Amino acid sequence: MSDRMIRLLLADDEELLRGALSSLLDLEDDLRIVAEAATTTDAVRLADQHRPDVAVLDLEMPPTDGLHAAGQILARADGTPPRIILVTRHARPAVLRRALAAGVSGFVPKSTPAARLAQIVRDVAVGHRYVDPEIAASALTENDCPLTDRELEVLREARTGSPVSDIAAAVHLAPGTVRNYLSSAMAKLGVATRHAAAHKAWEEGWI
Amino acid sequence: MSDRMIRLLLADDEELLRGALSSLLDLEDDLRIVAEAATTTDAVRLADQHRPDVAVLDLEMPPTDGLHAAGQILARADGTPPRIILVTRHARPAVLRRALAAGVSGFVPKSTPAARLAQIVRDVAVGHRYVDPEIAASALTENDCPLTDRELEVLREARTGSPVSDIAAAVHLAPGTVRNYLSSAMAKLGVATRHAAAHKAWEEGWI
DNA sequence: GGGGCTTGATGACATCTGTCATACGGGCTC
DNA sequence: GAGCCCGTATGACAGATGTCATCAAGCCCC
Incomplete structure (x- = not known):
């Protein structure tokens, strides 16, 4: 069984959300939370240490942000890097673009039903990408940032x-x-x- | 059994958090979610309709905010009003003061461990008050807003x-x-x- | 009713901001 | 090398902003 288990890193600075998600995902037979972090620094360190299959990172997290942490995690992994799912409150197309460019596999707003998250994790674990359809649509229609x-x-x-x-x-x-x-x-x-x-x-x- | 059940209204605009909390609290034998809302308008309407024992309201919620909704729920209940727990991301002493003045029973930052929420709900349901110790402390030490x-x-x-x-x-x-x-x-x-x-x-x- | 307090308003003044024309140097391409 | 953007800098000018002294009207209190 252990080779079919998906090993998860969960990082979010809100204990309430992280705790609730952690319990929820741990209820799934094929998912196991191997590490939790409340800061980007911890997230990067724990990813190094535990080599999870998937890292679920909140975008708004001190001291830097989830995108930065994602970049570091992907850069530091010397074998196969973890797949990364970014979770965010303010889902803006500009951020989505940067996230995809950085090699992130999933982009999920906090308006996603909790029940669907497990399925997204499974999809991403086998190599698929997941992008919230709503945000993807606005990313394609919205005009870019005009500023230098x-x-x-x-x-x-x-x-x-x-x-x-x-x-x-x-x-x-x-x-x-x-x-x-x-x-x-x-x-x-x-x-x-x-x-x-x-x-x-x-x-x-x-x- | 049904008279020992605590009936809950859960309101938060983030599906992810609301869904996760909902599953988590529903796992408890003595708690039952009777209604969920994503807006303050729905929260007030559903509180009227379902008469929950406890209402857990996010403070940051469209179109107004949880504090406003709490006031309306308390004002409109013609029997015993629901006990109200406010959950907030940015827990500021000034807001805590206003909340307590409005008759709110619980004040919980999102940095609270998810596992403790069920116990807080039970405490509040029997008439106790709960205020996050951290915020309470700063509310007592911090100087007031100097602005008119x-x-x-x-x-x-x-x-x-x-x-x-x-x-x-x-x-x-x-x-x-x-x-x-x-x-x-x-x-x-x-x-x-x-x-x-x-x-x-x-x-x-x-x- | 008089004195004092608060709220809103005005005018004068120094400074800061926003706009614009212009200039200089470093890379580009041709 | 000449021409041409681009990023950075400067100076000048109108208008906006921040500060301050002052004033009028309303209100409370004795």
Whole structure:
């Protein structure tokens, strides 16, 4: 039996969800949780240590995020890497694209019925991919992020409401340059202040 | 047996969590889920209809929020109202205070182990109150929100990055007055821009 | 009724922001 | 090498923002 068992790593910072999912998945005869993590650091370490068949990672997890952890897990595995399923609350097409590019096998929003998760795990374990149909559809129709890397970078810093001088210091650019980037980002997003731009970019999942 | 059964309403907009919790709690012999909801509107309607003993409500739920729903459920029950347990991701002392004032019986962060939830439900069902010790402690030590109602109101509008003129229109005040309120809010929070003030107030759970 | 407090408003001023034209250097391609 | 983007930087200018002093109206309290 043990070679037909699917060995799982489960990582989510919310104990409530992780605990509930863990019990639920463990009820399945062919699934076994071999490790649980609440941080990305632990997730990467435990994946190294336990070599699970499938890793179910929450996207929103400290200290970095699930996507970052996925990249590390895939990069560090020296044999066959685990298949990775990302679970997320705010399922944005932009993130889906990045996830697939990083080699993730499954992309599941938290609006998925719990009962279906076991089946998705099985599918992914045998090499299939699973992407939530809803998100896939919007990823195909939605227009891409129009912002350049630099624009995104300054917007990220602008999110907390810092003045231009602080942003400039944080990204190592001249204040005037920062204003140029902010200005063009605002124009592209059709808003009147850089804070509105940061807010919008954040809502879209671009930063 | 049926009079010893605790009848539960479970409301959370995340299918994944709601489904997992539902299966988990239903495994307990003395608990039975009688209704599930994904919105506050449904939660209120189903509470009216099914008269559960305990309602477990997520705080972050569309279209309003769990606290609002709790108030409505308590106000509309004409016999003995259901006991209410609020579950939340971002457990902030300010919210805890408002919840207790509204007559909520339990306050549980999502960092609580899933296994403990059943016991909390039982405690609350017999009339006890449960408050997460961690949050209770910070609620007692943490200093209150220093902002006035008006300051909070303008900060709420400032969150999306709107210019002063828009905020003024939204709260029906003169632009100059709005700037005064923003200015004093910024001074109280020790930040340099109104956007930083809005960000901070948001982080603290004040808006 | 007078004094004091609170809420909303106004105007003046310094500073910060957003816009735009422009410039410089490093890679590209031709 | 000439021409051409691209990223970065600067300066100038209008308008928005933050600060502050002040004022009018309403309200409470004695």
